[in-house]
Amino acid sequence: MPPPTHLEGVRPFLAMELMERAFALEAAGVHVVHLEIGEPDFAPPPAAVAACQAALAAGETNYTDSRGLPELRAAIARDKSQRTGASVDPEQVLVTSGTSPALLMVFRLLVAPGDEVLVPTPHYPCYPNFVRLCGGVPVPIPCDPERGYAVDLDAARAAITPRTRAIVLGSPANPTGAVQSRETMRGLASLDVPLVCDEIYDGLVYGDARVTSALEVTERGFVLDGFSKRYAMTGFRLGYAIAPPEAVRTLQILQQNLFISASEFVQRAGLAALAEGGPTVAAARDRYACQRRILIDGLQELGFEVPREPEGAFYVFADARRFATDSLAFARGLLERAHVAVTPGVDFGEAGEGWLRFCYAATEEDLREGLGRIGRELGG
Ligand SMILES: Cc1ncc(COP(=O)(O)O)c(C=O)c1O
Numbered sequence: 001m002p003p004p005t006h007l008e009g010v011r012p013f014l015a016m017e018l019m020e021r022a023f024a025l026e027a028a029g030v031h032v033v034h035l036e037i038g039e040p041d042f043a044p045p046p047a048a049v050a051a052c053q054a055a056l057a058a059g060e061t062n063y064t065d066s067r068g069l070p071e072l073r074a075a076i077a078r079d080k081s082q083r084t085g086a087s088v089d090p091e092q093v094l095v096t097s098g099t100s101p102a103l104l105m106v107f108r109l110l111v112a113p114g115d116e117v118l119v120p121t122p123h124y125p126c127y128p129n130f131v132r133l134c135g136g137v138p139v140p141i142p143c144d145p146e147r148g149y150a151v152d153l154d155a156a157r158a159a160i161t162p163r164t165r166a167i168v169l170g171s172p173a174n175p176t177g178a179v180q181s182r183e184t185m186r187g188l189a190s191l192d193v194p195l196v197c198d199e200i201y202d203g204l205v206y207g208d209a210r211v212t213s214a215l216e217v218t219e220r221g222f223v224l225d226g227f228s229k230r231y232a233m234t235g236f237r238l239g240y241a242i243a244p245p246e247a248v249r250t251l252q253i254l255q256q257n258l259f260i261s262a263s264e265f266v267q268r269a270g271l272a273a274l275a276e277g278g279p280t281v282a283a284a285r286d287r288y289a290c291q292r293r294i295l296i297d298g299l300q301e302l303g304f305e306v307p308r309e310p311e312g313a314f315y316v317f318a319d320a321r322r323f324a325t326d327s328l329a330f331a332r333g334l335l336e337r338a339h340v341a342v343t344p345g346v347d348f349g350e351a352g353e354g355w356l357r358f359c360y361a362a363t364e365e366d367l368r369e370g371l372g373r374i375g376r377e378l379g380g
Pocket of ligand 1: 038097098099100101124170173174198200225226227228234238239
């Protein structure tokens with residue numbers, strides 16, 4: 001069945017498509033090196049696993065308040081306040097089954113058919129798809145690697161129309177690893193359009209980079225965050241939105257209808273991760289810092305260009321136009337012939353065509369094996 005016309009604009013998430021093809025190859029006995037998907041290579045905090053198991057054993061398998069367990073909302077508000085210096089009220093927190101549902105609900109809240117959302121690009125693939133799903137129109141704002149992918153405030157201002165309802169961005173960003181400066185975040189807040197800021201990679205930064213949360217620069221912003229990346233809890237499906245107080249009631253109604261609540265035992269795991277997961281996150285960050293170097297150097301040796309080194313998250317966004325202009329065909333070829341899964345740059349918007357995204361949340365062994373296979377495929 002072809003997609004119905006109202007969903008025609010919603011495109012496949014190519015990182016997932018490549019991963020699913022890799023799974024099929026693996027099922028047929030092929031050894032694939034995974035550098036495509038943003039999946040941490042370390043185990044979740046042991047305390048989170050233990051809390052989840054204990055909750056399951058204790059029968060904590062029910063619906064909860066749609067906004068989340070009160071103690072988890074309080075712990076998230078405390079954690080986010082500590083990390084940002086902003087004051088977050090637990091009443092602003094809505095716990096969700098991953099950051100993705102939180103994004104969907106925030107867009108549902110802000111975007112009516114025909115409304116526009118500014119999307120600095122390269123961008124996380126799903127942002128424009130969420131906007132389209134709401135009948136809205138994503139408006140790309142190209143960001144230049146030579147300027148560190150800083151959002152061009154003049155370009156953003158010039159793109160605002162009476163239909164503009166939000167600007168959405170990640171910082172640290174997927175796929176570029178860029179961290180927006182405090183000055184840029186202040187500028188974005190002054191645009192007088194709600195700022196939707198995806199902070200799922202907050203805490204995973206290298207060198208001198210310092211993340212400025214939207215919470216520090218505006219009281220009208222929507223912040224999305226979650227447990228997938230920092231705590232390696234992708235499969236738990238746990239995230240949250242922090243919203244202006246006046247928006248929480250509508251988000252609560254959406255959650256009641258769409259998702260009811262996040263799983264109770266998973267929320268218990270989230271509580272334990274916040275309480276005891278700090279050392280796991282610190283160890284992962286140290287390891288990523290080394291793996292980041294290995295991947296950047298290895299890619300450059302192979303002839304890829306990395307005009308801007310990532311400051312955060314765990315991806316390298318590399319210019320591959322020296323080898324191919326069609327990034328999807330190139331990525332598919334690498335997977336089928338070299339058995340290395342990478343993400344085509346076009347997944348991140350037209351500005352990413354000809355580029356590839358490589359994830360360094362992989363073991364050092366896999367990174368070196370992947371680089372070796374790519375080198376041989378390119379004839380090195
Ligand atoms: C920027 C960004 N936002 C959101 C998500 C989805 O996160 P979750 O697993 O919490 O739904 C991802 C996953 O890759 C991401 O990179």
